[in-house]
Amino acid sequence: MRILVMGGTRFIGRHFVIAAERRGHSVTLFHRGRHSTTLFPDAEQVIGDRDRDLGLLADGTWDTTVDFSAYVPRQVRQVGAALGERSGRYVLLSSTAVYAPPQRYGFREDAPLVALSDPTTEDMTDETYGGLKALCERAASETFSDPLIVRPTYVVGPLDYTGRFTWWVQRIARGGEVLAPGPQDALFQLIDVRDLTEWLVRMLEAGSGGTYHLAHPFPPVSFGTMLADIVGVVGHDDVTLTWVDREFLLAAGVDGTSLPLWPGASPDGVLEAADPARAIGVGLVTRSLPETIRDLYQHECASPTPVPEPVGMTPEAETELLQRWKARPHR
Ligand SMILES: NC(=O)c1ccc[n+]([C@@H]2O[C@H](COP(=O)([O-])OP(=O)(O)OC[C@H]3O[C@@H](n4cnc5c(N)ncnc54)[C@H](OP(=O)(O)O)[C@@H]3O)[C@@H](O)[C@H]2O)c1
Incomplete structure (x- = not known):
């Protein structure tokens, strides 16, 4: 597959690129170059800010676009406008923060989502993060055909810059x-970053869309x-x-x-105590x-x-x- 990665140089995206290249896929990275431009010598690097430089992606065509750096719905729509069908399947890295608390034990992907009092805000704070991600999900569904929406809980592992x-x-x-x-x-x-990203690569190989949360273990510890x-x-x-x-x-x-x-x-x-049965049913394996x-x-x-x-x-x-x-x- 030809994979466009929006991001890919810090933590989850970086592990994803490692997993994708290990499986023989060809990767284009779009990022601002603030973290590294030399991590992946086999990948094509497009250096730009997604808020103003998406024109730099005018030439390529990809089987899938995996978006690790969309935090407001405008950014999702702008990828759609810039790439059209050249994006291939769109994948949004969302979060379990989209769920409106409190949730019942063992909630599934159809649980109620957070609604922002001001859906036009682009002010990303701890309070607006989940609601903005929920709006990003909606924008993904309105902009792309059958996107894959991934909602991880706390992602942990090597390179975790949240510490x-x-x-x-x-x-x-x-x-x-x-x-x-x-x-x-x-x-x-939580979810180990390697379990998440290896699962994600296999989902892309299978050509699957849909919405999945990734949380381990269940029952929770x-x-x-x-x-x-x-x-x-x-x-x-x-x-x-x-x-x-x-x-x-x-x-x-x-x-x-x-x-x-x-x-x-x-x-x-x-x-939260999310039931990850849906992701496990399509191949999530957790260490x-x-x-x-x-x-x-x-x-x-x-x-x-x-x-x-x-x-x-x-x-x-x-x-x-x-x-x-x-x-x-x-x-
Ligand atoms: N960590 C967790 O526990 C957790 C849990 C649930 C969901 N998530 C989601 O996972 C995603 C983040 O994963 P990550 O940060 O580890 O991914 P990553 O892809 O490894 O790093 C973020 C990438 O985005 C790029 N980027 C940021 N702003 C950009 C911009 N304006 N234009 C172009 N590129 C930009 C960064 O590079 P430059 O800075 O050089 O541009 C970097 O390559 C987020 O969507 C987050 O909501 C994380």
């Missing part, structure tokens, strides 16, 4: 007393099990997890940035959480991924919170 899951692996590897944010039994799902798995893979003898109540942490101003992926940071205190943790840790030890926006808590802040937790009255 969120990576932070927990590195924190626990550092050892000592770890502040573990409750509730311990909050549900948790608990946040406590997830941290215990990390301890099991990278933890030294001196590691202990001290569970601290959600209310105590919220009152202390802790949020999902200082303790990344903490389910308690969301307003209803839970994360075990310990394998994901081990590979991520080995990669980050050998070649740490820069994280542009800081996540996680300093050792001093963690120690201070633990001391306050233990000294609280009415224990």
